[in-house]
Amino acid sequence: MTENSDVTEAVAQAHRHEWARVLAVTVRVVRDLDLAEECVQDAYAQALRNWAVNGVPARPGAWLTTVARNRAKDLVRRESVLRSALPLLVMDDVVAGPEDGAGPHAVGDDRLRLVFTCCHPALSRDARVALTLRLVCGLSTTEVARAFLVQDSAMAARITRAKKKISAARIPYRMPAPGDLPERVGSVLDVVHLVFTTGHAAPVGERLVRRDLVDGAIHLARTLHELLPDNGAVAGLLALMLLTDARRDTRVSEAGELILLAEQDRSRWDVRQIDEGTALLTESLRRAGPTSYSVQAAIAAVHAEAPTWEDTDWAEVVGLYEVLRRLWPSPVVELNRAIAVGFRDGPEAGLAALAPLLAEPALGTYTYLSAARADFLRRLGRWAEAATSYEEALTMTDNDVERAFLVKRRNEVATHLD
Amino acid sequence: MVKYLLLIYGDEQIWEAGSAEDRKEIEAGHAAFVAAAGDAVLAGHELLPTATAMSLRGSVAGRPAPTDGPFLESKEVLGGYYVVEAPDLDAAIKLAERLPELTVAHSGVEIRPINEPG
Numbered sequence: 001m002t003e004n005s006d007v008t009e010a011v012a013q014a015h016r017h018e019w020a021r022v023l024a025v026t027v028r029v030v031r032d033l034d035l036a037e038e039c040v041q042d043a044y045a046q047a048l049r050n051w052a053v054n055g056v057p058a059r060p061g062a063w064l065t066t067v068a069r070n071r072a073k074d075l076v077r078r079e080s081v082l083r084s085a086l087p088l089l090v091m092d093d094v095v096a097g098p099e100d101g102a103g104p105h106a107v108g109d110d111r112l113r114l115v116f117t118c119c120h121p122a123l124s125r126d127a128r129v130a131l132t133l134r135l136v137c138g139l140s141t142t143e144v145a146r147a148f149l150v151q152d153s154a155m156a157a158r159i160t161r162a163k164k165k166i167s168a169a170r171i172p173y174r175m176p177a178p179g180d181l182p183e184r185v186g187s188v189l190d191v192v193h194l195v196f197t198t199g200h201a202a203p204v205g206e207r208l209v210r211r212d213l214v215d216g217a218i219h220l221a222r223t224l225h226e227l228l229p230d231n232g233a234v235a236g237l238l239a240l241m242l243l244t245d246a247r248r249d250t251r252v253s254e255a256g257e258l259i260l261l262a263e264q265d266r267s268r269w270d271v272r273q274i275d276e277g278t279a280l281l282t283e284s285l286r287r288a289g290p291t292s293y294s295v296q297a298a299i300a301a302v303h304a305e306a307p308t309w310e311d312t313d314w315a316e317v318v319g320l321y322e323v324l325r326r327l328w329p330s331p332v333v334e335l336n337r338a339i340a341v342g343f344r345d346g347p348e349a350g351l352a353a354l355a356p357l358l359a360e361p362a363l364g365t366y367t368y369l370s371a372a373r374a375d376f377l378r379r380l381g382r383w384a385e386a387a388t389s390y391e392e393a394l395t396m397t398d399n400d401v402e403r404a405f406l407v408k409r410r411n412e413v414a415t416h417l418d
Numbered sequence: 419m420v421k422y423l424l425l426i427y428g429d430e431q432i433w434e435a436g437s438a439e440d441r442k443e444i445e446a447g448h449a450a451f452v453a454a455a456g457d458a459v460l461a462g463h464e465l466l467p468t469a470t471a472m473s474l475r476g477s478v479a480g481r482p483a484p485t486d487g488p489f490l491e492s493k494e495v496l497g498g499y500y501v502v503e504a505p506d507l508d509a510a511i512k513l514a515e516r517l518p519e520l521t522v523a524h525s526g527v528e529i530r531p532i533n534e535p536g
Contacts, residue, residue: 090506122507169531170420172506180508 010056011047016215018061019138020223024110025065027173030072031089033135033163039075043068089117090172111136112227113173115220119188120171127162128191134159137195137216147198147213185228189237189293192220196241201399208252208401214245225280232288235280240293242277243300246270258405262309274304292328295320314344331362339372347376367396371406378409383416421460421532422510424500426517428525429493430468447518455502455513462500497525501532 022043026036043064057063118131126148133144145155165171176184199213221238228234250264278301284294299320306312321337335357342350354373363369374389390410397403436444452459473489474482488495497519504510510529519525 120507122511170506172508176508 004052007048007051007056010051010060011044014047014060014064015044015138016212017219018064020111020114020136021061022064022068023135023138024114026068026072027089027114028110029069030076031173033089033166035075036068036072037135039068039072040064042071089167090170090174111223112175115188115224116176116184117166117171117173119184119191120166121184121187122169122171123162123165125190125194127158127165128187129194130155130158131162132191132220133195133213133216136220137212139212139216143212147210181228182231182233185224185231185233188224189221189233192217192224193237193240193293195220196244200244201402208258208399209248214241214248217241218245230287232284232286233291233293236284236288236291236294236297239277239280239284240297240300242273242280243297243304246273246277246304252401256401256404257408258401261303266307269304274301277301278304290323290327292324295324295327299324312343314340318344331357331360332366334360335363335366335369335372342372342376347379350376351380365396367393367402370396374406374409374413378413381416383413386413387417419503419505420507420510421501421503421534422507423530423532424462424502424510424514424517425496425528425530426498426500426519426525427494427528428497428519428522430495430497431493432522432524433497434467444518447521451516451518454516458502458504458513460501460503462498464498465496468495494524494526507531 023040030036119128133139141156145152196217199210224234250268281297317340325333338353341353370393377386394406468488471488514527
């Protein structure tokens with residue numbers, strides 16, 4: 001008998017690392033997303049029981065794939081008459097690799113097929129994100145619903161509709177043709193980035209960071225980079241996520257309090273991740289020129305390279321935001337540029353740069369605009385206005401860690417008021 | 419193989435304001451589309467302007483109510499269609515991408531799979 005906790009941990013780990021691969025291979029056998037999912041869930045349930053008795057296998061992924069695939073074959077055989085009437089996923093038999101996924105490429109291609117199917121542009125962006133989290137990252141429907149602030153039932157309906165569309169409209173289960181790749185990769189990167197940002201600063205809940213989402217996004221981008229090593233946009237997004245995530249452990253104190261970039265312990269930043277991110281950034285710029293992801297990565301790299309907050313090259317940061325606003329015009333980019341201007345030229349200049357954004361409807365309920373104003377006002381000693389801005393920011397956040405931080409700052413400011 | 423309906427939408431006023439030369443160009447575009455698509459095209463027609471249309475509205479009691487004009491009043495109207503056959507959605511998209519209406523900004527194509535029971 002293997003220790004129960006060891007088995008649970010081994011299954012959990014196999015779930016994190018192998019889910020997409022196991023599912024992708026199973027989908028290839030049954031050509032039906034729902035049925036494949038059922039078989040894979042079944043295989044994980046069997047693993048919990050079987051591994052406790054027989055020990056954790058040397059290659060858990062291979063064990064799970066075999067069990068899920070055999071179960072799928074059984075079901076297909078038994079239901080073949082019924083199933084012949086149902087639409088099956090379209091795939092190219094010619095290019096389908098060996099069923100046991102021998103070489104690394106056969107395996108990788110299977111996972112990529114799954115990713116590209118989930119991120120097909122015929123699906124809405126919401127549906128793409130939901131399907132990718134559910135099918136590729138293996139999150140439960142409840143977890144996906146929680147990450148995107150919708151009811152379980154609504155998320156379940158969204159996922160079901162998307163799966164129906166895949167089979168009814170005959171969205172193919174395959175890698176896009178080489179000519180379509182750049183465009184299709186864009187839609188995948190968009191989803192991966194959204195998963196990452198949702199995990200990096202969770203919009204709601206007790207924790208600031210949702211590691212499962214962040215890890216899932218990085219893992220997906222790594223897989224894409226392994227399989228499409230020449231794609232500069234993929235390298236750019238992976239660089240951005242690694243450079244941002246390198247600060248993960250210093251963003252929240254042991255007591256669970258938010259720590260801003262200025263106060264973070266830079267000696268605890270993940271140097272290995274920063275080095276890898278910087279190398280990928282260089283590669284991305286060489287292959288694809290500046291893209292919205294690589295420019296954001298470059299901004300993260302400027303922060304990573306500064307030995308202290310005071311040494312940050314703010315002129316460089318502002319310059320990069322000017323490049324970014326041309327590649328990706330958005331109110332959030334304008335906000336970040338204005339904040340950087342404030343650090344380059346002083347809080348007075350920062351307030352002036354923020355002023356035109358106050359009328360921007362897209363930022364009407366955006367916490368960080370009020371929080372940034374509050375911070376500049378605080379630095380200028382304009383205590384009453386700062387207090388009002390902190391109050392304003394507080395009405396807009398649903399994240400407990402951010403809330404606690406804003407309350408603390410508001411109380412500090414309030415001591416100057418009497 | 420799956421059948422798809424390609425619905426061509428566009429701004430009717432712009433279509434009607436086009437010169438004889440513009441029309442010729444679009445017609446040539448469609449001839450090229452049909453030639454390139456070959457057997458994949460099962461049917462297709464240009465529709466007469468919405469001014470020639472009438473609609474019947476569903477009615478629970480009694481006969482449906484007839485009205486003048488298209489069913490949905492909008493600036494972008496249905497101007498023509500094709501029924502095509504393709505192995506999957508990506509192939510249908512590839513076909514539809516060749517339609518001449520996709521070279522101007524005011525028009526577009528909706529791709530809908532056709533339900534074939536049985």
